[in-house]
Every structure is written in C-alpha cells, then in structure tokens.
Amino acid sequence: MTIFSKIVRGEIPSYRCAENEEFYAFLDINPVTRGHVLVIPKREVDYFFDLSDEELGRMMSFTKRVAAAIKQVFPCKKVGVAVMGLDVNHAHVHLAPLQSEMDMDFGKKKLQLPAEEMQQIAADIASAFGRQ
C-alpha cells in the first residue's frame, strides 16, 4: 500500500484541505510555497496517465475547485499545476500559488513550516473550498 493510501485511510496523519468520494486534497509536507497542495485519487493508481479519461476528467474538475480555494487564501498570479510522481507511486497533482516561476522550482530547498501554521493553512483552504 502507498503512503498516500495510508493517508486516505487515516493511518498516517495529513493536513486535509478537501475531499469527495473519489479524491483527497492535503498539504504537501515539504512545500515549495505556502499553500502547496497535493490532490490524489483515493483509488490506488501509480501513474497519473493510467487513470481513465473519465476519472482524469473528474479529478481535474475537483482539482480546479481546490485551486480556486488556494487562490482565495493565497492571492497569486496563477495556481501552478505539476505532475511528477517520481517519489511516491500514487498518482497526484501538485498545486502551488505562483508569483513567479521560481515558486514551482522543485529543486530548491523546501519550506519547513510549524505544525500550527500547516494546520491553519489547511483549515483556511478547507473553509474556502467549502464556501464554493
């Protein structure tokens, strides 16, 4: 089982931002920016492009709503989107508020935010998501 499946099952804690029956959004534990969120299918699939067309469509609709919530909490030029999956073999989309392209440089040193700040960010995004 992947670490993200354990998160979905509640066996590993996460900073929950949004969810529905099929998808789950939570803060990246090593964020590139404040408001860096991962969106995953609850179903365990490794490679993003192995998701069916229909599932990808529903995942992107959900991801779009999460991005809107992030943008409300962290006003930015755009919410950037990236798919890599080189470290965790469970399909996921990275979302991060962007002021410049450097904000989505995954090679740079990641932020380490205190748990209270992570909790507050997740709560703010969850609240913005819920208001939509």
Ligand code: AMP
């Ligand atoms: P990649 O598979 O290359 O797209 O990167 C996996 C991402 O998952 C990285 O940005 C990690 O910081 C993030 N990550 C790994 N474990 C956790 C976790 N337990 N909670 C939140 N994010 C995680």
